[in-house]
Amino acid sequence: MPEIITGLKLSEGIGFGSIFISTRAEIEVSETTIDKAQVDKEISAYKESIQHAHIQLRQLRENVGSHLDEDSAAIFDAHIMMLDDPGFNEQIINNINNLYNAQKAIQEAGKSYITKFESLDSEYMKARALDVKDICMRLIANIQGVALTDLTEVDQPVVVVADELTPSASAQLDSKYVKGIITANGGTTSHSAIIARSLNIPAVSGISNIISKVRHGDNVIIDGYSGDVILEPTEVEMAAYSEKQKAQEEREEKLKDYIGKESKTLDGINIRLFANIKGPEDINDVTDNDAEGVGLYRTEFLYMNRMNLPSEEEQFEAYKTVLSETADKPVIIRTLDIGGDKELSYLNLPKESNPFLGERSIRFLLKNEEIFRTQLRALVRASEHGNLKVMFPMVTTIDEFNRAKALLIEEKQQFEAENDLELSDIAVGIMVETPSAAMISDQLAKHVDFFSIGTNDLIQYTMAADRLNDQVSDLYQPYHPSVLGLIKKVIDSGRSNNKWVGVCGEMACDFKSIALLIGFGIDELSVSPKSLLSIREYVSGIKKTDMEHLSEEVLSCDSAEDVLYLIEEHLNLT
Template sequence: MPEIITGLKLSEGIGFGSIFISSEADIEISEREIDTAQIDNEVSAYKDSIQKAHIQLRQLRENVGEHLDEDSAAIFDAHIMMLDDPGFNEQIINHINNLNNAEKAIQLAGDVYIKKFESLDSEYMKARALDVKDICMRLTANIQGVQLTDLTRVDEPVVVVAEELTPSASAQLDSKYVKGIITAKGGITSHSAIIARSLNIPAISGLDDILSKVTHGDDIIIDGFTGDIVLAPTEIEMAAYSEKKKAQEEREIKLKEFIGKETKTLDGINISLYANIKGPEDVNDVKSNDAEGIGLYRTEFLYMNRMNLPSEEEQFKAYKAVLSSQDDKPVIIRTLDIGGDKELSYLNLPKESNPFLGERSIRFLLKNEEIFKTQLRALVRASGHGNLKVMFPMVTTIDEFNRAKALLVEEKEKYEAEIGKKLNDIATGVMVETPSAAMISDQLAKHVDFFSIGSNDLIQYTMAADRLNDQVSDLYQPYHPSVLGLIKKVIESGRNNNKWVGICGEMACDYKSIALLAGFGIDELSVTPKNILAIREYISKIKKTDMEQLSEQVLSCDSAEDVLYLIDEHLNLT
């Protein structure tokens, strides 16, 4: 009898194959102490392992860069940076000087970083602990002459099952043979998930006991759309999932017909459809999905997954690369947005009892002007390479916006004096994420060039419900009339002051909320690149005039449930 178990969806798609159980290399670390006469030899062995690791990681980066996207290849840039990190190297040398053998010294130093990452609230930062483990395993394997996990020997259709896949192991995946990935550990931001999405390999995680349920060589089906895994499937299940896979492939072909078309409603109203990105590694996805611009460049990813702040030059190159790729299409770059669920371990910021209401985003930047000015200067330098618009996150007062803009103007004037010429004006806007900003949006609109509504945070702050807390998840209600009322107010404030208004977050991707947003008069939606063509197709089937009637009605509802019922009834979904 087939058994269906469900896990966390990491990468969409449907795959069939035999189970391939992947285990970590057999590395044992000796507890033996060395004597002082052996210190130089152990230090030398450690330094040799670093040199070998440099060569190996550069080769991995090159291989991944050739076959996958820059996002996947950049994983190994971070590994190389850690190898070169003075603090990491100093700790290991100190442990050797304290008479630990080189392998033990690597383990002791690595454990400090691993524990630090695992203690953070951010799932993204927790996932970086595996990077440290991977680096330490590589260094130790080089000293011991041990071969790390080798997936290159796979030569038939398989679904890889593992406790967790290190970045090094993930880089060996070949979509010709690897038809799915199932892991006990690892989240949506894990490197195995990033690489799986790049390769269009379905992936599922969060199955703690998966290794006890499977046998190497048995047949298996993986459905990355639902998170389902079918163990010991019969011919009936195989046929059903084959049909589902074929239907999905046909759907993707149909959506490509919308490449090159305008995004407009059935009654001819244009809505700009932009993409959300993490950095230059995403620009290929932006182009292949025909985005009309970039609505949200999350610059915090430049600061994460590393041991120190990015330099002005590093930031300049990243911003320039994105701007240059867009052929003068709008590129909205959000300044550093940390705090809440996004932490930078190397800053050693004090723990806050409620970080979502603490010193995050623009509050942090205005109190740490040198960090802010470095980013603003990099943005100013890059502005000549495309259509740059700068957005400040989590603004709650007009004063915050004015102070942030003044610093941008100051850095622009300094740079203009250095190069001896004037640059074009840089449009500045705010991400409306708080009820405060929404309530004063009419006054704010007189100062800004545009608004972008950050729906995820606006919902949680309006409903006083942490979106990451399962205990109050029922109160995180995108369709609550209070949330919808604030969104409408911001859109009207923009229209009344001739300022365009966009939205990003989950509401920009949800068909039901898109219908309401069209009725409210939204100018722009910013979504993940892979959703662009499907949303363009959906918008082509609705009339703005019909949605205007719906959007007026929902504001009179008493609850989110009433709103959803009204939407379903209006869109004939009941």
């Protein structure tokens, strides 16, 4: 009998194949200590393993870069940086001087880093623990002369099953043969997820003890749209999923008809559709899906997955690339947004009992002015190369905005003076993601050039429900009248002050929410590039006047359930 198991969706698509169980090479580390006469020999062995790892990782980076995107290849830049990290190297050398052999010294240093990463609240940073495991395993394997997991031998359609896939193993995936990935561990920010999405390989995670539930060679279907894994499917199920796969491919092909078309409602109202990006590696997706601009450039990814702060020059090059390649289209670059579920381990910031209400985002930047100024200088320099707009995150008071903008103006004036030139004005706005900012949006609108509503945080702060906490997930309600009322207030404040208003949270991708947002009078939606054409298709099939009537009704509802009922009834979704 077939069995259906549901996990976490990491990469969309449907895959068929026989199960290929991938297990890590067992690397036993000797517990033996050494005497002082052996210290130099062990240090030499360690340094040789480092040199060998450099060659291996550069080869992996080259291989990945040749057939995947820069985002996937950059995984190995971070590994190379860790090999060169003074703190990591010093800890290993100290361990050897304390009479551990080289293998044990590497293992112990790795444990301390892994423990640190795994103790962090951020799922992104927890996922970095696997990077450390991968690096340490490679160094120890080099000393022992042991080969790591090899997926290059796969030569038939398979679905790879593993407890977790290391970055090194993920880099060996070939979409010609690997039709799916199922893992017990690994979130949406894991490297196996990033590479799977780059290769368009469906992936599902979070299925505990998956290896004990399957056998090598068994048939399986993986549905990356639903997170379902069907073990030993029947012929009927194989046929049904083949049809689903074919329908999805036809749907994606049909959406290409919307490339080059305006994003207009049936009654002629233009809704600008922008793209959310992490960096230059996403620009091809922005272009391929015909985005009208970049609505949210999340600069925190420049600071993550590394061992130190990015330099001004490194930031400048990243911003310049995005601005240059989007021609004159607007590019909204959000300044560093860390804290909450996004942490930078190398800053050694004090642990906060409630990081979502702590020193995050603009609060961190205003208290760490040199970090902020470095980013602002890079942004000012890059502004010559395109249509830059700067956005400050998590503003709660007018004073925070004014202080941040003053620093930007200072850096701009200094750059102009040093280079004897006059730059164009840079539009400056805020991400509205706190109830306080929404409540004073009419006053803020007199200071800012635009608003972008970050609905993910606005919902959690309004409902006092941590969006990452399963215990209160039922209270994280996008359609609650209090949330909708704040969104409507921000849009009205913008319109009455001739400032445009966009939305860049998850609500911008949800058709039910989009209907309300258009009714409220939103100007712009910023979404993942791959969602853009389906949203353009949706927008072109509705009337703003109809949505205005719906939006008026929902604001008088008593609950999120009542709002959803009204939307579904109005849009004939019941």
